[in-house]
Each structure stands twice: as C-alpha cells, then as structure tokens.
Amino acid sequence: MGHFAGSDDMTKAEIIERVYESLGGHSKKESADIVEMVFETIKETLERGEKIKISGFGNFVVRQKKERTGRNPQTGDEIRIAPRKVLTFKPSQVLKSAINDED
Numbered sequence: 001m002g003h004f005a006g007s008d009d010m011t012k013a014e015i016i017e018r019v020y021e022s023l024g025g026h027s028k029k030e031s032a033d034i035v036e037m038v039f040e041t042i043k044e045t046l047e048r049g050e051k052i053k054i055s056g057f058g059n060f061v062v063r064q065k066k067e068r069t070g071r072n073p074q075t076g077d078e079i080r081i082a083p084r085k086v087l088t089f090k091p092s093q094v095l096k097s098a099i100n101d102e103d
Contacts, residue, residue: 012039017031046062060087061087063087
C-alpha cells in the first residue's frame, strides 16, 4: 500500500479518503462516519482497560505500570515516577511479514 504524495505519514483524512475510494456507493460523509466509529470504538475499549485483538494486524493492550524510583539524568537525584497506564501494540506475524517483505 503506497502513501499520498508529500508525506510519509498517513492522516485520518487520508484514511477516510482510502475508505471512500474502496467502498464505492457510499458518500464521503458515510466513509468519514465509519472511520470515526472505528476509532471511537477502539478508544472507548482501551479506556475501559480492555485488550483489542485484530486478527492479521495485532493487539493493543493497556498495561498498568507501578510506582517506581528513577533518577534525574542531569543531577542523579532520585525521583518518584508515578504509577500510570501505558498503551502497547504488538503486531501480528502477518503484519510483521508484510512490513518486512516490502521493497
């Protein structure tokens, strides 16, 4: 899958355009609504702390990191790093293979 001219980053608007071009028979507004619903569903699922598994693509997982002690790199002083949630993505083997087979 190539990308749009002028940028190596694909934007949400460009995803909507791709969906619009691929669906045929749907308006651009309907395509935008579909993309927005997918992203909103993903966001709401992750906010609840649930894992998202997309076959052939990968897994999104929210992990809880515990409080820990770190160091200020400039002073060497110990600092408290607050507990927090982090989002990780683990690509599927299918996606890894697709990425590595590209020229």
